[in-house]
Amino acid sequence: MLNVQGLTVRYGRAVQALSDVDLELPDDGVLAVLGGNGAGKSTLLRAISGTLRLHGGAVTAGEVRVDGDRIDGLDPALVVRRGVVAVPEGRQVFAGMTVEENLRAGGLGTRSSAVRAAARERIRELFPVLTERARQPAGLLSGGEQQMLAIGRALMSGPRLLLLDEPSLGLAPQMVGRIAAIIREIHEQGTAVVLVEQNATMALGVADHAVALEVGRVALSGPARELAESDEVQRLYLGGHAESAEQAEVEGRAAAAHRGAAPTLARWSG
Numbered sequence: 579m580l581n582v583q584g585l586t587v588r589y590g591r592a593v594q595a596l597s598d599v600d601l602e603l604p605d606d607g608v609l610a611v612l613g614g615n616g617a618g619k620s621t622l623l624r625a626i627s628g629t630l631r632l633h634g635g636a637v638t639a640g641e642v643r644v645d646g647d648r649i650d651g652l653d654p655a656l657v658v659r660r661g662v663v664a665v666p667e668g669r670q671v672f673a674g675m676t677v678e679e680n681l682r683a684g685g686l687g688t689r690s691s692a693v694r695a696a697a698r699e700r701i702r703e704l705f706p707v708l709t710e711r712a713r714q715p716a717g718l719l720s721g722g723e724q725q726m727l728a729i730g731r732a733l734m735s736g737p738r739l740l741l742l743d744e745p746s747l748g749l750a751p752q753m754v755g756r757i758a759a760i761i762r763e764i765h766e767q768g769t770a771v772v773l774v775e776q777n778a779t780m781a782l783g784v785a786d787h788a789v790a791l792e793v794g795r796v797a798l799s800g801p802a803r804e805l806a807e808s809d810e811v812q813r814l815y816l817g818g819h820a821e822s823a824e825q826a827e828v829e830g831r832a833a834a835a836h837r838g839a840a841p842t843l844a845r846w847s848g
Contacts, residue, residue, distance in 0.1 A: 579605045579770050580626070580739060584640035585650075587621050587630065587794075595621040595635065596794045603739075603787065608761065608771045610785035610802055612778050612815050617791040619774040620667060623741045625650060626772070627664040628657035644739060658687040661738035667747060667774075669724040671731070673717030677708050680716050680727055684734030693736040700767065701730040704760060722753035729760070739770045746777045758784050778815035782806040790815065 580603040587596040596618045603609045613619050624630040626642050628649065642650040649657050672680050681701065685694040702709050705726045711719065716727055725745055732740060742761070746754045758780050765771050775781035782788060785802040790811065798805060805811045 579603055579607075579645060580609075580772070581643045581646075582622075582626070582640070583643075585622075585625060585637065585642065586639035587618075587625055587635055588638050589633070589635045594794060596625070598640070599791075599794070599796055601789050601796065601799065603770055603772060605770060607787055608765050608773060608785045610778075610781035610788040611772060611774045611791060612776075612781060612788060612811075613791035614776065616793070618794040619791055620743055621794075622791070623664055623666075623743050623772065623774055626657075627662060627741055628652050628654040629664065655687070658735055658737075661736070662741065663687065663732045663735055663737035663739070664741040665728050665732045665743060665745065667743040669721065669728050671716040671719075671724050671727050673715065675716055676713050677716055677719070677727055678712040680731050681708070681734055684731030687735030690736070694734060697734045697736050701733055704733075704763060705730050722749055722756065725749065725753075725757060726760070729764075733764070733769075737769060739772070740764065741772045741774075743774045744776065745773070746775060746780050754780055778806075778811070782811075782816075 582599055582601045585596055585599040586594065588594050599622065601609070611619050611622060621630070621635060624633055624635060625637055626649070630636065637650050641648050644660055644662055647660070649660055649662065652660070672683065675683070681698070685697065688694060707723055708727060708730055711723070716724065719727060729742070729745070745757050745761070749757065754777065761771055761773065761784050773781055773785060782802045782805065788800065788802040788805045789796050790798040798811065806816070
């Protein structure tokens with residue numbers, strides 16, 4: 579589905595944020611993108627979603643293809659119509675609008691009423707709390723509920739590829755586990771996911787494939803389970819970024835419930 583080849587991105591003339599990045603995501607996959615602050619994770623999502631120029635950046639080399647068609651350089655609205663939708667970092671909901679109005683805004687990305695109707699039913703099943711609070715201003719929701727709303731709003735256009743930027747940021751461990759389970763369920767319903775995360779424990783528990791960015795370059799890549807068990811990933815990401823054995827266990831149980839496998843994330847916490 580997603581193929582990124584030789585992607586190089588600059589901000590202005592001086593800052594090169596990505597350099598010769600290659601990655602692939604099969605139709606049936608969840609790809610975790612790991613890395614510390616400044617590694618280029620958010621820039622990668624901006625390049626895929628077409629929003630890079632809104633942040634003063636530009637693709638100077640390489641290409642991004644979805645289903646074989648190039649999308650780098652397209653207007654963000656056209657990227658959405660190609661089935662690629664991003665959920666930016668920070669749960670950027672429309673705080674003064676109701677939950678229902680936020681969801682309707684997400685549906686503006688598609689002209690198909692059938693797609694919107696199917697997406698609405700999907701959101702009811704994934705996020706029943708949003709139905710219960712449909713008339714409540716989004717700004718009054720908890721942090722976890724706002725994250726659910728941001729994801730639900732993105733799903734309203736019926737994407738084939740969902741880009742998630744730090745969905746666990748600032749959430750309590752129990753809510754992180756719920757978000758992890760929701761991501762797996764979204765994938766199992768037929769939507770591919772690129773998951774950018776500093777919480778490597780959660781990301782590797784959810785993903786099938788993973789890459790690690792360092793200073794704008796791909797430093798590591800491979801199956802998520804293999805990377806999680808590697809000494810280098812444990813030293814660089816899991817030992818340094820896992821919050822606690824208790825949190826790892828919570829997140830692991832949530833993700834493993836959808837994998838049909840016993841949770842093993844607790845031993846990855848360093």
